[in-house]
Amino acid sequence: MYKKCSHCLAKRWPSEPAGICCSNGKVKLPLLEEPPQPLLRLLTGSNPESRTFLKEIRQYNCAFQMTSFGSSYQYEGGFMPTFKVQGQVYHLSGSLQPTENEAPQFLQVYFMSDYLKQAQRRNSFTFACNNDTITSNNRLKLIWDLQSMLHEYNNYVRSFKYALELNPADNFSIVIDADNRPSTEYAGRFNAPSFNEIVILLSCDQHHSRDIVIRQRDAGLQRINETHRSYDALQYPLMFVRGEDGYHFGIPQFDPSTLEYNFFKTVSCKDFYAYRFMIRDQKDNSDQNNDTGNMYTIEWQKRGLPHAHILIWLVDNICSNDIDKIISAELPDPSVDRDLYNMIKVHMIHGPCGPGFRRDLPCVKDNRICTKRYPRQFICETQTDTDGYIVQTMKTRRWWLHCDRKKLRDRQQMGHTILPNSYQHL
Template identity: 25%
Template sequence: MDSLLPLEGEQPRFAQLYMFDGDDELNHMLGIFEQGDSDNNLDKEIVEGLRNMLDSLNELVRSFRYARDMIQQHPKRQFRLNLIAAGEFDYQMYNPPTAMEIVALILDDIGHNYDGRDVIVQHRGHSFQRINDLHPLYMAMQYPLLFPYGQDAFHSNIPFSQSPVRELISKKCLTMRDYYAYQIQQRCVESNSLLRGGHLFQQFVVDVFATIEEVRTGVNLPASFVSGLRYLIQNYQDSLAICRSYGYPMLFITFTCNPRWPKIKDAQRMISGQKAHGRPDIVVRVFRLKLRMLMDDLTKKAVYTVEFQKRGLPHAHILLWLNYPEISSPSSFIDMCISAEIPNKDLNPIGYEAVWSHMFHGPCGLINPRASCMADGKCKKRYPKEFRSSTSVDEQGFPKYRRRENEITAVLNGVELDNRSVVPHNVDLCVKYQAHINVEYCCRTRAVKYLFKYLNKNSDRTNVVLESAGSDSLYEGILIYIYIYIYSS
């Protein structure tokens, strides 16, 4: 947060917008997002409606309004707004006051030297002040539209209530993870405004996850903590033990979530206007159920890890050991389990539809040089492949699947594709799970190392450079690197 009022000659921003009246406030709000194209500008009536809603409901907004009135009545005096946290005291007694009780504290008054987790906003200042993410008001101030009443969020003294349907638990207070897991559940008796937040809800979930991780990683974590160092090391050692006992794995399967699954669609219909990308909680739950079903269908001799694609869909990498007699002809075994061809539409219409919907790569190459897989004029996945009359395995153990040059084709995005663009798959799995399931033959250590790399890697990250709008120069001449983590379960 910045100061209550902007410095001379600067435009108001953040909470400073609540320190103005009427049209001045609306104009400042609209001016932040004003663009040359009028179609992208904000609707003044909607912004005004949101402003009026927060004024009537949100206790925090009322606090800033009260501070505004005090500043207007006494323009020569210096003020600061202090929203006191519970600290180590009884939360029921020392909770933040309501709007009618909040006053503007004069500088050097009570709370000036308080070292607790308070939110303090000065009258005017040259530097920002960080709000601790463990403060009970952090979420309400960070996401005013998700918490329109300005209500408190998690604090460390929420009592844990025992349930008659579960065993007695020794803990007395609710953990942060328990609290926010409860918050994101969908309930028919509530408005579920949090779940209607779309991209803002996603930001909230990531923010919550980051806060929980930051708190939990401050201790010596056991191996049961997912993504912790001991967890990764234990899984790595278990995978090596399986490989040592059963030999090399034979199949490498990538199972990707399908946002069009009926269960995801049905859950979206419960709240109008919902889309899969706006409900990551529903997507990961359904994917977890499908993954368990897939693992039960395959075998217990498997190692897998779950991660998230850059577009947000979870997928699992699976190494599978088969209780299969010694393979004298890898080609015949591969043809029995894996196909890289389009099924005959007349003989197998269901299989044809599943492969057409989920197992094509592209179109890319000369047909679509702007595809995301293209680099330096070539497909990074080396599609389209070459036609091959039979399956073979090269000296390094890499398979070259059968892709016969027949007349079976499929039209995808207006482009006619043949067997050269088909991703290796198992038709039965694609039909049952209606998802992208890439099945590859492997009998070498390289595939094991590939999976183990994912078991032991940290969160995805990227470097971002902030630049001023309409210019190639760096923002204020400063190069800023920001690590953006893609959190996964």
Template identity: 25%
Template sequence: MKRKGGPHSKECEKPAKMVKNNQICNPTRQSTKMARLERRIKLQAKKMRQLSIINGEVPDRATILEEQLLIHVKDKAKEARLYRKRKMQSKRVAETTTENEAMIGQAGKTTRTKSNKRCTTSKSRRKKKTPDMTLERTDMEIWNFGEPSCKCERCGAIFWYEETTSGRARRMPSFRLCCQQGKVDLPPFREPPAYLTKLLRKDNGKRSKNYMQNIRLYNSMFAFTTMGGKVDTEINNGGGPYVFRMNGQNYHRIGTLLPEGEDKPRWAQLYIYDTENEVKNRINASTSEDKRESIDPHIVEGLKNMLDRNNILAKTFRMARDRFEEGDYHNVRLKLINKRRTDVRRNDMPSATEVVALIVNDTAENRKGRDIIVQYRDTRPRRISEKHPKFMAMQYPLLFPYGEDGYRENIPYILKEGAKCKRKHVTMLEYYAYRIQQRTNQSMHLLMCEKLTLQFIVDALACILQYRLDWIKTHQGNLRTELYAGLQDTIDRGDTRADQVGKRILLPSTFTDSPRYKAQNFQDAMAICRWAGYPDLFVTFTCNTAWPEIQAMLQEVGQTAYERPDIVDRVFHIKLKEFMRDIRERGYFGKTLAIIYTIEFQKRGLPHAHIVIFLDKKEKKHKYPEPPEVDRVTCAEIPDKDIDPEGYAAVENYMIHGPCGAANTKSPCMVDNRCMRC
């Protein structure tokens, strides 16, 4: 990304400072000193001129001295003007900076950060530093905001300084992406069992490599529930990075305690039925014949023993197995309790009596609220609520090896005394946003499982959307849908017959991708066009996973960009905001009236923005009247390697197709041994 101007975006409110003879001086004070010096030398020259006249001499010496003084003063004034001009171009170079030693990475590793903006985690007084004029950058210099140098003072999440909450002048930076500025407080994750930690190490031989390559298969073997969405497997047929994409409605279902008739055991039944051949049953139930060769039975055996020792859900179903082995299995049901008596902010591992109840010889339904009732037999798989505390733990036993509680309703906010907030409890979006943050004071197991982590993030997003849709469905009165459910909406839906018009759920414009959301944004864009006229520039801003900021964050934990889409999206958002400042505030293309942009995601998950720019009509006539002026902002040729090496390298790496064909038969563009683009 290329930008114009200095490393800062806001102009200093304090007077600019100049560096002279290794000292800091104020331009106003400097000009006062220069005026005093000028008056002193003029007075000396006047006395010398009078003395020369009295002595009958020609006042050449005094005149020369005065002329030299005026030349010296003009030079100093010119230097001051040039300095102020450079300060106005860089705008924020004169802001004070501080040195910071940020705790980055695992095991409390200390890293000295060298980014333009600094952040400190201590409350010590910040020392002012002499502004360095070498920080000024040219138009062709790439903007790099460095490694993440800040930590949330409340929850310890790692951030870049550029992610601070806007509009807040604070000594300590504040962030909302993690804990909503301290309102969300959840217990930290525990370190996973030793056997699981050993399998996650990439340098631990073939067994660890096999586990990481097939981690989703191993997780499905021990999952208590099944997913209802359809996973798109064709997207990964090429040679690009792995992508997890799901189509259709996603939901989790749980079956009965025992299989029906001659059916083979599956899901939670594998914890109860025929446990003597459990390893073989799990491999056969979760994989097809062509994938069974890639499964290591020793890993399956080790995972089974690990979960039996640590997972509270596995212990629960083993308890039901012991009951069946005693012969008392008629009318036995298992109830997974939804309500908790303990505070989830202090303990994510409730007692066994809070998790499960074994129901024997009770013909009543015994289903209260969102409790999960696992029947003995003769029932179809049932869908479980995404608001149940064990919803995620039952689907991802390898991500939650202890069976920890997940999101549940009525998790209270942590509010300061006297603080007011309309919402009193943590939402599902805030819960998962807190969980996927990287912190040095807790386990990163949830973020280190590669393909399984991607599946978890997609599943969590589906739960959040379903949670919002359920709220909209039950709060149509709060949204006042009767005010905009009129004739035009009926026609848009295709209901042309009055006898067929019934009650429907209307989605508000605040729900992303709803019809009203699209219509509102379209009308806003058209209103801007009517006011500002036709757009002048169309710019596409793309994301590059090789950006040094992304690589610096990933190197701390030894991961790649496809494993951490959250980091890629965060860096893209920071750079996009800075690019918008270049266009809007710094006037890189000229005075801007309006900007409209939309963010899309490519097939491989990388974001990109399409930007439409409306320039000021008064500047259009002399801004881009001729082709040379247009060529100043756009170019459709390969840059010269000697004049612009950075531009040439960027075009060569990202804009030139190939190699393909016989040189690279595995290229994504190759179909039937032939390139689709050539």
């Protein structure tokens, strides 16, 4: 099903090159910590609000992001609104506190003295179009919980609050070094920033061009360099809850032959994110491989509705009897379930096309042959081949359905689910 890297235990498809995950052992990064609660329960589906949260997760992240999104773009309205980005996408950072008569936004919201007003502010500018009182109250409660989590765990938020409390002057700046510590000091390189990893400077002090400089109160915006270690953490706080470092120029390569870091060679941006994106085992379980896999793709149909194609790999091959319990290609008995019978009659019948039926349909080739292979042959038992494809059982029945003044049996219909008291279909 998949191959496992001998260096980092990453799972990859057989056709993928061996070094795609860790550049054959040259990239070695610490694993990201498990998200704290309540985010972990929301992500794993164990929270009653998980379904709504995952559906709107981008909006929730926008409610807490510390930097703003910037680009040249076009917006086209109408039946299918389209947002087109032109050129490069970039992130912008403002000051810690808003200027006079300006409402706080992005990073500035974290420093509002009233936590309830913080949550209300996030809820109002993120979900402004929703007027449902019950839904709004649930969102406000969820935002409050996530907000409390970030105040407790995110080291950027804690560091910024500490800087504001420590320095009462109005002209100071906070500087976040672009590459963390010097390349000869590897310890803690990938950890979240601690209090001493930000520097408080007077407005006249010097800093490097790629550093992030956040002033105490300023109307200007600073563009954040894409290779700054905080680029991801400030924009995606729900992905990097503790403020973990992203890519920067100072990440050394690992030498698998000496088991030491080579500080004269650094990891590329591509290799860094390739390592982060891969799924890997925490430990080697090659002797007992009970893993399952799944893959899906979502298409958007002409009317803008989502349509999913899902593949699921099981540990053991599913037998034909189990398939028949889930999906059927036979007409249901109208005397047992008239509603399901009527739904299949309306929605699940192909054509009818071919000889004796309409020949002007798109599926008909040479005015006689259906390219979708309808009508199908009757089959007594469901069959599976070595690749897992199934040919479902279609037995002759005593009941028919009428379509275009013709009698049809099971051979012209497509599969539908068999769930008790359910009228769903595939």
